[in-house]
Every structure is written in C-alpha cells, then in structure tokens.
Amino acid sequence: MLWVDKHRPSSLTALSYHGSISQRLESLAQKPESLPHLFFYGPSGSGKRTRITALLGAIFGSSANRLKLDQRTFTTPTGRTVEIHMVTSPHHVELSPGDAGNNDRFVIQDVLKELAATKNIRSSVANMDKDSQQADAAAEIKVVVLNQVDRLSKQAQAALRRTMEKYAATCRLILCCDNPSKLIAPLRSRCLGIRVPAPSITEIVGVLNAVAQKENLTLSDAFAEKLAKESNRNLRKALLMLEAAKVQAGGNQLGADQILPSTDWELYISQLAQDITNEQSPSRLMAAREKLYELLVNCIPATTILKKLTGELISSLDDSLKLEVLEWAAFYEHRIAMGSKEIFHLEAFVAKFMAIYKKYLNDMFADDF
C-alpha cells in the first residue's frame, strides 16, 4: 500500500492541520439529523477526501469504514448500457458520476435518484460505539458522496437540483471538487461550502516528519522542506515524492543533498518548453505536436499540460513577454474547456508562443543594428 493511503488519518481528531475545519465538522457530526448538504472544495491534494471520510466516521461510527465495492449497470434511453462503480458502506455511497462521460446525466437521473429515494434499513445498522440517540438519528439518514463534481455536465448538475430538495429528509449529499466555479450557482446555493486550503509548507513538513518516523526513516529538515516546496503545497504529491525518494536512496537516510524525485511527465514538459524556446520552426512545431500527443495518450489532462508548460515557459522569459504568453495560455485553456479536440488547442498555443517569441527576438535584433 502506498504511504499516502497507509498513513491516511481516519478520524477527525487525528487530522493534523486545519484544526478549525475539523472542529467545525465535529460539531456538524454531533447533529446528523440537521446536517446540510455539503460542498468540499479546495486545491488538489489538500485533504478533502480524507476529511470527508473522517466526517463519515464521526457521524456513523466504525461501520462507515466497512466498505465494499459495488457496481450498477443501467440502460440509457438511447439503448446504451453504462456501468458505474461505487464504494458503499451501510450508511453511505460514494461515486464519481463524471466517469460515465456523456452519460453522466443518466447516472444522476437513474442511479442517484434511486439511491436517494430508498431509505436505510435501520435495525441492521445499530451502532455500538456511539451513544444511542445520535446513532438513531444518524441511522435515519443516508449520505451520498459525489466526487469530482466539476467534471459533471451542466445537464447532470441540473438533474441534481430537485433531487437534493425532495429527498433532503433522508438523504444528504456531499459534493467534492477542486474547482468550485464549475458547479452551477443553484447547486452552490443548496450546499454549505467547506473550503479546504492547501496545507502550508510547515504543515506539510510536519506530516512528512510524522510519516518518516512511522516508517523508520531519517529525514533531514532541509530535504523535508525541499519536498514541501517542490510539491506546491500539495500534500499527496509531497508524500508520493517522499516515498519515491526513499526508493531512490535505497536506504533509510534522506539527507539534505538527496536529489528530488520528479515525475517523467514533468521532465518531459520542461524538455518541451526548452525545445520551443530554443528554436521556432515548422519542424519544431511538428516535434512538439508529437510530444503533446504522447502526454495526452498517457492520460495527463490537457489543462495540466498547458499550465505546467506555461509555468516553464514563463520562468525563462523576459518580463515584457510574460503577460502576453499568459494571456494566450488563458485563452487556449478556455478553448480546451469548451471544445473536444484538446490537441488542437495545445498545438495552437505552442504555435502562438513561437510566433510571439520569434517576433521578440527579431525586434531585439533589429534594435541592435
């Protein structure tokens, strides 16, 4: 098991940072019958899922951890069969309806509505480790966790609206995503927002040290800090890098001079950034296109590629060009969000960058003479 999962705190009290959020969740868990629908948002790797799991544990006790995998099959009105996977406990169901792609609307209309409308079987879930009153109230409600709601189409989101209201007495939704603007306003109005900020560098260092201790690893402060910074305040990434560094080092010592592990695709993108800064020509553009394809084929999301590439390009550019390049990155990223052929927009961005940069070089040259 990866360290990220192995050392995931399982109760609200075990969560190491954002004490005020944990406290707030604790108070909400005290009165499960009046729990509103919740909407967790915050940067990726900030610990949203962990907090949701811990909250469920606080509401339902240990039986919320008795998980099993489940799967539903249903037929769309156009006759296609779609499968959707979910994780269930006696009290809750967790799924990512975005997985169904264009059919996400039917997941909400069929599967979710059915889940929301059926009541929990009370007797079978009697809960020993909670005082009976709270357990009773908790047993009456069922929680549906929807992950990555930012991937849901507008149609699918609209389908949630009345479902959330009609079955509010028995079913509470917990929505979770990185990008809150992608949730339509009527849905945001139906939820209590819980913002989960990225942990600070110090907080990440704290978590890294705790994990290192459990794994009998000697972790130097300097290297812990380096990891935290390199992770961009993404705790998941920091932990993955820690584990990778340990494998790289081959021992239990991680000193200050340990090299930072970085992922292949990130190296690949910085290489691409260098390529197109060094030479602007049709053949380079073709080569860049190959690289972009390669990244997409390996399931790196187009937006991630574009953001990383922009970051790399900008850091080596003259200040006078930075804003212009940024402007175009924002333009093409919007196109990616709107359209379907991601490669077109990535390629267009690269071409645009080449044009801007070439012109800049030419102008400099002209000035010199």
Add this chain to the structure above:
Amino acid sequence: MSTTNASAAGVPWVERYRPKSLKDVSHQGEVVATLQNAVTTGRLPHLLFYGPPGSGKTSVALALCRQLWHPSQWRKRVLELNASDERGISVVRDKIKHFASLSVGQVNVPAKRNFFGGPKEDEKKTMDEDDEQEYPNPPFKIIILDEADTVTADAQAALRRIIEANSRITRFILICNYVTRVIEPLASRCAKFRFQSLPPHSMKMRLNEIAQNEGCSVTDSHLDSILELAEGDMRRAVTTLQSAHALGSIDDQAVAELAGVPPASEVEKLIQALHCNEFEPMRQAVDDICAEGYAGQLLLKVLLEKFMDADDLDEMGRARLAIRIAEAEHRMIDGADEYLQLMTVCGLAMQCIQAKKVAMEE
C-alpha cells in the same frame, strides 16, 4: 410557519421552512398578489417564473397548488417534471398526455372535514390550518416544468404544440433561472413573473421567525452579516443560519468563513503585490491565494469591488479591468481554469496601475 412535528425534526431548515402557502412567501409581493387573486377566482393563465436561485420560485409554484386543491386532491392534479426526470421530447409528450387523460374523479371534498378524519401522515402538518379553508377546486390540472432552462430548444419547440393541445384542461408553470434560455414562442404563451433576489430586511424577518422557532439565539449583527453574505439568496441565508447554529458559538469571522469569503487581509496582500510592478511577486501572491482554495468567481468579485474605487487606477484602467474581469468570469463559468484566468486579470491590473503611475509622473 406551522407546527414542527416529529417527522420533520430530521429535515434541514431550508426544507422545513419552505413556505407552505402564498402568504408565507417573503418579498415577492407582486407575484403573490396576482396568484392570490387567481386562487380566489380560480382562473389561471400559463405561468413563467424566472429569477436567481433561492428566491422562491419552486416554493411559490408548490404553494399555489396546495392552495388550489385539498391535500387529498392536489397530488392527482399536479404533475411536477424537473431536470431529474428524463425530458426527451417523446417522454414528455407521453407523460403529459397520460397525465392529462387521467380522470380526477368527483371533486366533492367537503369544505370542512372532521378534524379526526384521518388524513395521511404527511398531510398532518398542513391540516389544522387547511381544513378551516375552502378550496377553489378549479377544473384544470397543473404541470410544473421546473428548471425549464435545461430543456433543449428542440424539446421546447415541441412543447408549444403540447401546451396548445392540452390547454383546455391543463395549465403550465415553467420555472427557470435565465429567462433568455426559454424560447420566445414559449415564453410569450405565459404570464411572466420575475422573482427578485430578496433584500436583507425581508429576509431578516423570516430568519428571525425561524431562529425563534428553533430556539436559536443569534445577535442582530451576526444576522446582518449572514444576510449580507447571502446576497439575496434566501436558501443560502437559511442554510448559513442553521450551520452557524450547529457550530454553537458564532462570530463574524465564522460567518464569513461559512460563505467562503476571503478575509480583507488576504485580499490586501494580493493588492499590494500588484503595486510592485514585478511579475514574480504577483505570481507568488496569486499562487498563495489560490492555494487557500477560495472560489475564483468570488475572488473576481472582490477584486472588481477593490478596483472600482481604487485611486491608483484611472478611468481607462478601470474600464479595461471591468471588461477583463467579466470575460474571466464568463470563462470560469464555461469551465476554464481559475488560476490562469485570475493571473491574467492580475497581470492586467498590474499594467494599468503602472500606466497611471507613469502618467502621473509626466
């Protein structure tokens, strides 16, 4: 605001305090008056409700139906189709046809029924008031098409015919957020009602009632900050009130946090970074505020307010920024990345501030 019985104890406040009758509806005076009139005369045109989330559209439609027929009747009389139902045109046509053709039976509900006449569990809460009341029992059925702006234009076009074909026995209530998403020929068949977002003072009365009913003590100033942050959305206000209540002690900061609004100090840091006219500190500041996880749209709104009365921008700069922010918000709603959009806005702001500085020096 009727009784709270046991079965309602587990319902979030927004649902528990959903207006049961038209007189419970806050603020939407004109709409309510017109509909009250319809209740007394029993005559009703097709209706189109539009307005922002949480302004009472769905509630008013349901309350209206409740007032037209006795609880035992109105379920047979009203068909609610919303976005959680499949709404392909053939499905809608069939459903409506079927519904319209069902006989409603004898309309001979006694105006006053024995108090112990034994209505079903879920009707109990409205009973004590309702049984005092006479129902107009108008001879038509109502189809509520909620969230109509998500019905495709094709299906809407087909709806025109359906509405006409069934208009003798059915009335339609179309509900949507954006009236422009309903095609004109459809909209023109309905009496249109715009629901306004609620002003603080009328939300306050309702919230006070709810707070009193729930034994929730909340000071006036906290109530005011809840109302301010709710921005005219009654549902948000009620949810915030309940959450604040569940959290026990509440202060202004906690209320702001519930609404996800960045504290002034964080915004100030970002603004400062814009003034130094260097790319790196600006980028760092944007990175930091994004890492805090504030919703991009909210940040844009806060920035817009700041820019509009900032002395270090000239008219031109303000105008350019306003346009850029509008564009960024539009793109965010389309699903574009919040960070990149925010960066471009901040980049432009930096340029504009610098431009004014240079102009002043000359």
